[in-house]
Amino acid sequence: MSQFRALIIEDDRSIATVYTEALRMAGYEPEVIGNGRAALTRLRETIPTLILLDLHLPEVMGEEILASVLADSRLSGTRVFLITADHLLAEQMRDQVNLVLLKPVSFTQLRDMAVRFRPAA
Amino acid sequence: MFRLQRYFTITSLIAFILIAVLLGYFFRILAFADLIAASESKNVVLTQTFSNFLWPEFASFVSEAGALETDELQNHPRTQELYDYIQAQLNGLSVVKVKVYDLNGLTVFSTERAQIGENKLDNAGYLSARAGVVASELTFRDSFSAFEQTIEDRNVFSSYVPIYGPDGNVEGVFEVYDDVTPLVERLEQTQRNIIIGVVVILTGLYFILYLIVRRADGIIRQQYHDLQESAAALRQARDEAMAASQFKTKLLANVSHDMRTPLNAIMGYTEMMAEGVYGDITPRQRKATTEILRSIGVLIEFISNLLGRAQLESGKVKLDIKPISPREFVEEIQPQVEVLAAAKGLAFNCEVAGDVPDKILGDRYWLRQIVLNLMSNAVKFTEEGSVQLFVFREDSQWGFRVKDTGPGIPAEDQERIFYAFEQASNEHMGSAGGIGLGLSIVEELTTLMNGRVTIESVLGQGSTFTVTLPLHVPEVEMV
Numbered sequence: 001m002s003q004f005r006a007l008i009i010e011d012d013r014s015i016a017t018v019y020t021e022a023l024r025m026a027g028y029e030p031e032v033i034g035n036g037r038a039a040l041t042r043l044r045e046t047i048p049t050l051i052l053l054d055l056h057l058p059e060v061m062g063e064e065i066l067a068s069v070l071a072d073s074r075l076s077g078t079r080v081f082l083i084t085a086d087h088l089l090a091e092q093m094r095d096q097v098n099l100v101l102l103k104p105v106s107f108t109q110l111r112d113m114a115v116r117f118r119p120a121a
Numbered sequence: 122m123f124r125l126q127r128y129f130t131i132t133s134l135i136a137f138i139l140i141a142v143l144l145g146y147f148f149r150i151l152a153f154a155d156l157i158a159a160s161e162s163k164n165v166v167l168t169q170t171f172s173n174f175l176w177p178e179f180a181s182f183v184s185e186a187g188a189l190e191t192d193e194l195q196n197h198p199r200t201q202e203l204y205d206y207i208q209a210q211l212n213g214l215s216v217v218k219v220k221v222y223d224l225n226g227l228t229v230f231s232t233e234r235a236q237i238g239e240n241k242l243d244n245a246g247y248l249s250a251r252a253g254v255v256a257s258e259l260t261f262r263d264s265f266s267a268f269e270q271t272i273e274d275r276n277v278f279s280s281y282v283p284i285y286g287p288d289g290n291v292e293g294v295f296e297v298y299d300d301v302t303p304l305v306e307r308l309e310q311t312q313r314n315i316i317i318g319v320v321v322i323l324t325g326l327y328f329i330l331y332l333i334v335r336r337a338d339g340i341i342r343q344q345y346h347d348l349q350e351s352a353a354a355l356r357q358a359r360d361e362a363m364a365a366s367q368f369k370t371k372l373l374a375n376v377s378h379d380m381r382t383p384l385n386a387i388m389g390y391t392e393m394m395a396e397g398v399y400g401d402i403t404p405r406q407r408k409a410t411t412e413i414l415r416s417i418g419v420l421i422e423f424i425s426n427l428l429g430r431a432q433l434e435s436g437k438v439k440l441d442i443k444p445i446s447p448r449e450f451v452e453e454i455q456p457q458v459e460v461l462a463a464a465k466g467l468a469f470n471c472e473v474a475g476d477v478p479d480k481i482l483g484d485r486y487w488l489r490q491i492v493l494n495l496m497s498n499a500v501k502f503t504e505e506g507s508v509q510l511f512v513f514r515e516d517s518q519w520g521f522r523v524k525d526t527g528p529g530i531p532a533e534d535q536e537r538i539f540y541a542f543e544q545a546s547n548e549h550m551g552s553a554g555g556i557g558l559g560l561s562i563v564e565e566l567t568t569l570m571n572g573r574v575t576i577e578s579v580l581g582q583g584s585t586f587t588v589t590l591p592l593h594v595p596e597v598e599m600v
Contacts, residue, residue: 012382018389021398085381087486091441094485104385104421107392109456 004049004118006030009039009065010083011057019052022107026114036060040068047074050114055084055093070096079117081110126331126338133330137323145316152308153259157278160301161257164280167216168295172284174210176293179203180286183221183293186229191238194229200237203230208268217267217277218298222247224291233266250281250294257281259301267300276305366435373431377424384424388417415464418457422497426558429490433565440484440569444595447477447512447519450485454492458510461500468507477514482593487566492521494559495586499525506583520572520589529580539564539574563588 006028010016016032023030028050033039036057043051043065051069055062066082069075084090085103094100098117101110182199194200207219221230226242241247246256257280264273278301286292394402395410402410432438451471462469492510499508506526513522530538539560560574563586567574572590 012386014386015382015389018386018393021393022389025396025398085378088441091443091484091486094443103381104388104417106456107389108396 004028005046006050006052006114007039007042007046007048008032008052009036009057009062010052010054011035012054015054018107019105019110022111023050023052023114026111027118028114036062036065039065043069043072043075048078049119050079050081050117051075052081052083052110055082055086055089066093066096081113081117124338125341126334129330129334129338133327137320137327140323141316141319144319145312148315149308149312152312156301156304156308157257157259160259160278160299160304161255161280164257164278164297164299165255165282167214167297167299168280168282168284171207171210171219171295175203175206176284176286179221180292183223183229187223187225187227195234195237200230200234204232204234207232215300215303216297217265217272217275217300218296220296222294222296224251224293229293232268244281246279246281247294247296250283250296251291253283253291255280255282259305265298267298272300274302275300276302370431370435370437373428377428380420380424384417384421388414391417411460411464414460418461418497422493422559425490426494426562429487429562429566430558433562438487438566438569440487442482442484442593444480445483445485445488446479447481448473448479450488451510451512454489454496454510457493458496458500458508461497462508465500465504467500467503467505469509470507471510471512473512474514477512477519478592478594480595481519482595483590484570487570491563491566491588492523494563495521495523495588498559499523499527499584499586503527503583514592515589517592518572518589519592520587522585522587524583524585526583529582530576530578530584531580532578535576535578 004027006023008016008019008023008030010019010032011034013032013034016034020030020032031042031048033042037060039057040060053062053065053069055066057065062082062084066080069078069080079099080097081099081101082090082093082097083101083103083105084093087102090100090102099113101113179199182197182203186194186197189197203221211219218232219230220228220232220236222241223229226240226244226247228237228239228241231237246258249256257278259276259278262275262277264271265275265277278299280297280299282295282297283291284293284295391410391413393399395407395414429438451473455471458471459469496508496510503525504527508526509522509524511522511524513520564574567588567590570590572588575587575589576584577587578584
């Protein structure tokens with residue numbers, strides 16, 4: 001079991017699998033949450049090392065989750081990667097998070113970036 | 122709008138009234154001057170006639186009358202004699218009164234007997250005549266004593282006329298009152314006729330002009346109306362075109378967004394296979410995954426350019442200027458270009474010059490579009506050799522240089538390839554694919570960033586595209 005937990009918030013199962021594999025290869029223990037409301041609940045219980053957040057989610061918008069993460073002092077050490085297909089949104093969010101990835105996200109790039117942002121063990 | 126008909130009516134009415142009044146007024150002045158001149162000369166002739174007849178006989182009576190009392194003078198037999206003479210002379214003439222004065226201003230005789238004995242020394246007309254100059258005056262009298270009767274509402278023309286003796290000296294003054302009422306009435310009648318004539322002519326003129334003006338006014342109104350209508354039609358057409366353009370941009374944005382999600386999965390799984398997540402792969406399988414990834418790269422570029430093109434067309438590209446790190450920027454692009462270059466077996470290297478600042482102000486997304494387009498073009502048209510990306514700084518400018526070892530671009534095509542849907546005609550490029558959007562986007566984005574794109578190319582020796590941009594660094598960096 002890795003000491004680095006990652007929360008993947010992504011509603012598309014197939015894409016979530018790609019992210020899971022990339023983060024696992026990067027040395028994380030990933031957990032996938034398929035909708036925004038569940039993500040908000042889960043984030044109150046756990047302190048992941050990395051959150052991978054798709055901004056386009058059903059029910060609760062990605063922005064809302066991001067706002068809640070940024071406001072939560074428990075999560076101040078958590079790295080956040082945002083994923084979006086909207087480049088304008090990507091540029092707006094860039095300063096608030098560790099990394100913004102524009103869809104389609106490259107498996108190798110995600111893996112390499114996750115490694116880079118992993119805290120020293 | 123201009124109300125021609127109304128302005129014409131007001132202006133012409135004022136002008137016509139002025140013309141009629143002025144014409145009538147000037148006619149009256151001229152006609153009365155004529156009347157006065159004619160009447161005066163008639164009075165002079167009359168006086169001369171009187172004096173020719175009467176003066177030889179009555180001159181001594183007049184000169185000696187000063188010695189008599191008024192009563193004596195009024196009832197003097199010579200006075201009656203004179204009255205009878207004058208009445209006989211004036212029979213049938215329009216003269217209504219005659220007076221005779223001596224040189225001392227004494228009224229020696231008047232056909233109105235009560236006036237005999239009055240003194241006229243203070244009368245300007247009398248004094249003028251005594252000095253040898255005829256003086257006349259036209260007056261309107263409510264009532265006037267003429268011989269035995271009183272006449273009413275008359276225009277009376279009176280003249281003081283000097284009487285000369287045989288030696289040529291003034292010996293007395295005659296005053297003759299002529300009733301010119303018929304003349305004045307006729308003159309006023311003529312004046313009225315002239316005014317009526319003028320009014321009739323002007324009214325006719327007005328109606329002719331009115332018809333012309335009304336026609337012109339109708340044409341102006343029609344044109345104004347047509348103009349309004351075509352302006353409205355133009356506005357509507359413009360609104361429709363804008364709506365269509367916005368729809369197109371929105372549609373492309375949605376299509377682009379919706380295509381990225383499945384592409385994300387295709388790309389992810391292909392990469393996982395290539396990385397051996399699903400077990401070891403054979404060299405042939407690796408070749409296949411590389412080919413799939415290259416095609417995905419082309420597709421992503423195509424989608425980005427389609428969206429970029431639509432946004433440029435609709436003027437929606439707003440630069441989001443933020444501090445960016447050129448080195449990180451290149452690092453982000455590198456994997457994408459590497460995949461493309463590797464698929465064709467091309468060497469790829471990139472370098473950021475040492476003097477390029479750590480932070481530069483720019484729009485990350487659109488800069489990325491520029492570089493990716495140039496890089497993917499370089500890879501697309503190069504069959505062997507290498508592609509290079511070099512980030513440079515030159516004084517107050519910075520930019521990218523993309524160099525390939527491809528077939529080169531003929532000089533005659535070097536301008537044309539920057540237009541949308543145009544590609545170089547070099548036969549060596551053959552089936553490179555694409556619809557020719559990339560360079561037009563590069564050119565427009567560079568212009569939007571106040572920069573420029575240049576090409577250096579020799580056929581058979583490759584091409585170098587250089588994008589030069591003004592260098593702005595964040596203020597913190599300048600300290």
